[in-house]
Amino acid sequence: MRVAVNLLTDHPDHPSGAHWFWTRVLPEMAARLTADEEICLMTSPRSRSGHLTAGRGVSHLTFPWSNEHPRLRTLSEHLYSPVALRRHRIDVLSTLIAPVVKPTPGLVAHFKTMHAYTDPAAIPPLVRWYRRRSYPRTAEVADAIIINSESLRAEVQRHLDVDPAKLCLIPEAVDHEVFRPGDREAAAAVLRERYGVTGPFVLFVSSLWPYKNCEGLLRAFALAREALPGHRLVVVGSARDTEYAGRLRRLAEDLGLADLVSWVGGVPLTDTVPFYRAADVFVYPSFNETFGLPILEAMACACPVVTSDRSAMPETAGGAALLADPHDPSSLATAIVEACLDSADGLRKLGPERAGEFTWARTGAQTLEVYREVHRRTGGAS
Incomplete structure (x- = not known):
């Protein structure tokens, strides 16, 4: 053959x-x-x-x-x-x-x-x-x-x-040789030195296409910030649609988040690992995915995950993430706060177990x- x-x-x-x-x-x-x-x-x-x-x-x-x-x-x-x-x-x-x-x-x-x-x-x-x-x-x-x-x-x-x-x-x-749990402090040190990211943060990793819904995450973070003082939102991903990326930056300014959002841009895939390890929560609020591989990559690194309650994302998450309505910023905000404050330990345990099912x-x-x-x-x- x-x-x-x-x-x-x-x-x-x-x-x-x-x-x-x-x-x-x-x-x-x-x-x-x-x-x-x-x-x-x-x-x-x-x-x-x-x-x-x-x-x-x-x-x-x-x-x-x-x-x-x-x-x-x-x-x-x-x-x-x-x-x-x-x-x-x-x-x-x-x-x-x-x-x-x-x-x-x-x-x-x-x-x-x-x-x-x-x-x-x-x-x-x-x-x-x-x-x-x-x-x-x-x-x-x-x-x-x-x-x-x-x-x-x-x-x-x-x-x-x-x-x-x-x-x-x-x-x-998931490539389990690349995406696996690791020391959070060591990961944070890498991010400080390589990307200038400091302090506790909420993470978004994706190319900036409209359907990935970074806009909804910005609105949700604005609602969640009172419950998460000191947290930043870190956006990792290339601006594939430059006009849309400009709209996102203007929205961050309008929401009073200009100084609280780190626009990292595109990074090598292996460099996403320290972001996942150091983040308090990874949020994947896409409107539509046929699989949602970053969900499993984050889980494999023992990062709590919040994702959308539709298309393939609940299927991929398999009960090891918190689900929210991507069209409702308040729903996303509630899940983000819960993942950071109440469910973090449980999600850090469930995530690697779920990701381990995919080789x-x-x-x-x-x-x-x-x-x-x-x-x-x-x-x-x-």
Whole structure:
């Protein structure tokens, strides 16, 4: 069996959550390959360096462009992949969107979000149009569709005409070698030296997209500050939408929080660990998530978590976080205060136990088994 994994949708200079996912899953799959199995990574010359250590039985299939040239990359996926994948006798293609001509006997789609339908304003118009045109056909021609939560299953079935038997639920996971409990004082010292963050704080970690609801958190923090004297709000995340980021700063000023909010910006993923360890509470008030991986990352570091009471977040939290209405700042404020003052010890114990249920070894093994099952059903090219 030869599987091609499409990694072209990631920008080599700005790795996304998908990049982190594949750098964790691919070694786990490689460790389980049999002698007659191979994984071919579809990479460009620029993106190849990010996947050099995937493991035994893993090779590269070079395409001219990845997402540094999104339109050229899209054209190559549709026009070049049918030629290249057949020439290399690929049995199963793993991808987000199926090429116009199905290039392999088996095809596995990885659906991460339905934002083109559930939050269309967060996606540029051309990208939104392309996804809405492509997802229905992908659902039709795919032999299996991997999803990461029951919440996403419901969204896929709501917006696409898809055979329910195709949907394979495989949760994402936490890198427990990176995200684990540690000394809070040592973490605080790192933050003072590296980022100038001092004192007790409430933490937000996410790119600043409107649907992540940092605005609601600012309003909630303004309500909670009387019960949490001396606390700051620390916002870690890149300003993907600069206009929205400007609105957030103006809102902080209007709420009288200008001197109480630390806008850290984007940090390397591993640098989020001391933030999680030192924070009094991590708040993830998103309006919509198909999994919510930062919830588990915070829990794995023994940080109390407050998150939204909708979409996939209660499912991911599994009873180890406090839930609140993301549309109601007072609900968020109440949960934040409770997590800091009343429930902290219990949440610090429950979090690592819940996060420990999610491992990349299990995710990799289950993903590889989906590829094998599709290969068995479709016959393959080799």
